[in-house]
Amino acid sequence: MTRSLPASGLQGILSGATPPGLYRLPPAEPPQEVMDLAAEADWRAARLRLDGVHDKAAFLRRCAADLGFPDWFGHNWDALADCLTDLSWWREAGKSRGYLLLAEQWEAFSKAAPADARTAEAVLADAVDFWAEGESPLTVLLG
Template sequence: MSGLAALLARRQQPGVFRWHAAFDASDVGHTVEHAGWRFALLDAWPTDSKADFLQRIGEALALPAYYGHNLDALADCLADLPSERVEGTVVLWEGWGPFAHADERGFNLALQVLRERAEAPDEAPFVVLLRGDGPDLQSVSSLD
């Protein structure tokens, strides 16, 4: 988990990354939470649409009831993620490939919202780990 360890220790800038580590999601969650971060498992199998993605990420992050299930509402809710008593948030997005293949435009828009939150300078750290098979993403570096 060395790439993840560097993130949790803040030696690596937050962002959106491809992550090929085969650790069990519960072990990843334990590691993240032990470091004082919030962990969210976005189990997106077999999500293949923007609507499915928006539903599942809302559930994974336990977004408030007023979450509007659109990308603008997601961006607003990500900006309001609770940051008290946590160092930051790590989202492990498993099964992102079907969405990326089925709705390339929707996937890229969702990825842009997540990336903008991860790169927000005045917010608590936010990290998204894309794990599993999917298309080559030139704009997403590997954390491995």
């Protein structure tokens, strides 16, 4: 499901040389640098900060807060999938070349709530697959 970031790194994803996907971000990649590179490449990017997140409810609350989900978000796995396959809440005027979601402190969340992290990862992977063939793909980096 989740792969290591290929040798081409983030630049490969942003340029289209590497296919969109669900990737592990090496710990040496500073989150703000990832956001800056995405912006320079005309990708819409968001940070999901998972520090202190230890269960499903906290994960979904953090998604809603950090990603700016719409009011209709129902705080369950199905609603998360709905938000990630309908990115109208994330779009701005104009078109982005792609969407990048950086989930920071993923390992800590995964250790604290392994079953919830596996479910979240599956939802994220399904969303990546949903957008893979579109003009503006979604890539998720687990940091």
